[in-house]
Amino acid sequence: MREFKLWFGLAARLTLGGVLLVAGFLKYDEIDKSQMAVRAYEMLPVSLANFIGIVLPFAEIGMGLLLILGAVTRITAALSALLMVVFVIGISQAWARGLSIDCGCFGGGGQVEPGTANYITPLLRDTGLLALGIYLFRYPQSKFSLDKSSHQNLEKGI
Amino acid sequence: MSAKPQPGKDNFTRNLVIGVVVGVVLIMLVPTIISKQTKLAAKIPASVSAERGYGIVFNEELTGVPVIDIYEDFQCPSCARFEGTQGQYLDSIIEDKKATVVFHTLSFLGTESVLAANAAACSADQGKFLALHKMLYQTQPQENSGAWTNEALVAAGESVGIKSKDYEKCVTTGEYADWVGNVQASAAQSDVNSTPTVFINGKELDRNSYYDAAAFAAAVEQG
Numbered sequence: 001m002r003e004f005k006l007w008f009g010l011a012a013r014l015t016l017g018g019v020l021l022v023a024g025f026l027k028y029d030e031i032d033k034s035q036m037a038v039r040a041y042e043m044l045p046v047s048l049a050n051f052i053g054i055v056l057p058f059a060e061i062g063m064g065l066l067l068i069l070g071a072v073t074r075i076t077a078a079l080s081a082l083l084m085v086v087f088v089i090g091i092s093q094a095w096a097r098g099l100s101i102d103c104g105c106f107g108g109g110g111q112v113e114p115g116t117a118n119y120i121t122p123l124l125r126d127t128g129l130l131a132l133g134i135y136l137f138r139y140p141q142s143k144f145s146l147d148k149s150s151h152q153n154l155e156k157g158i
Numbered sequence: 159m160s161a162k163p164q165p166g167k168d169n170f171t172r173n174l175v176i177g178v179v180v181g182v183v184l185i186m187l188v189p190t191i192i193s194k195q196t197k198l199a200a201k202i203p204a205s206v207s208a209e210r211g212y213g214i215v216f217n218e219e220l221t222g223v224p225v226i227d228i229y230e231d232f233q234c235p236s237c238a239r240f241e242g243t244q245g246q247y248l249d250s251i252i253e254d255k256k257a258t259v260v261f262h263t264l265s266f267l268g269t270e271s272v273l274a275a276n277a278a279a280c281s282a283d284q285g286k287f288l289a290l291h292k293m294l295y296q297t298q299p300q301e302n303s304g305a306w307t308n309e310a311l312v313a314a315g316e317s318v319g320i321k322s323k324d325y326e327k328c329v330t331t332g333e334y335a336d337w338v339g340n341v342q343a344s345a346a347q348s349d350v351n352s353t354p355t356v357f358i359n360g361k362e363l364d365r366n367s368y369y370d371a372a373a374f375a376a377a378v379e380q381g
Contacts, residue, residue, distance in 0.1 A: 072172075
């Protein structure tokens with residue numbers, strides 16, 4: 001059972017980390033669109049939304065790399081889970097308020113023609129990724145992880 | 159993977175990896191943040207008003223007429239449709255001095271948008287902005303297909319009657335590239351989240367009027 005958990009942990013790391021890395025990579029050199037995507041959620045003051053639009057792709061790349069390599073898995077998993085909660089809230093409120101926006105999850109973003117917005121796919125995806133993040137926070141040990149032999153670290157909770 | 163823990167050694171590798179990842183991300187992030195700031199030293203075309211979001215302004219001097227702000231990207235297909243529907247009307251109200259019109263040439267769709275916006279600014283210096291504007295939309299290629307090179311944009315300028323060598327130099331040297339960034343940064347501050355976006359007297363126009371000549375003209379006349 002323990003062995004299975006380690007392999008599952010690896011799969012969770014690669015999935016969550018892989019999605020974050022790809023999402024960040026598709027956005028980091030299209031920062032204008034990324035800023036537009038964050039603004040279109042109409043949740044934050046414009047200047048803060050623009051700042052997050054710049055930082056988010058790089059944060060995703062960093063978190064994705066750390067998860068894939070298995071370094072500071074627990075903290076990174078917690079941050080990823082938190083990020084997914086924010087995404088779920090953002091998409092849900094856009095849906096509830098009847099905004100017509102592209103989620104901008106993997107580039108693109110901004111307003112779209114009324115009636116063409118798709119909120120279900122990103123919501124399901126982010127909920128699944130949230131579950132993986134929570135799992136890795138609870139059980140950060142996994143195969144091929146740089147954290148693997150640092151039992152002291154795990155005991156200290158980092 | 160069942161090796162005995164070797165805390166010292168493994169911690170070193172792990173900490174090194176963490177340091178490298180965080181370091182690389184920061185090294186990429188900081189220049190990006192700086193590049194998105196408004197560059198006050200940017201060279202701007204004569205017809206541009208920094209107070210009006212670095213847009214290219216027609217009929218700046220008029221008072222008591224509607225102010226129409228148009229945010230567009232030369233590569234955006236909806237903007238080509240907007241120009242096709244409203245272009246002639248906009249030309250006529252500029253000609254007849256019935257409105258102040260501000261064109262904000264955004265560049266979020268990529269490099270070729272930057273080149274096109276720069277060329278448009280160069281054409282403004284030659285008094286041919288509206289002609290080139292129309293020409294670029296009429297011949298709009300696929301997004302980032304490589305069709306809009308500086309050479310192609312020089313040729314487009316010549317085709318609308320720009321003869322000056324200054325235009326060619328302005329296009330090929332990317333004279334207004336920093337200004338293009340300022341236009342985009344200003345649109346970001348104005349919360350423009352799609353193109354085209356039109357403001358009349360500072361109020362965002364309902365999207366249903368964009369492709370309807372009569373509704374658009376009515377909205378402009380109401381102010």
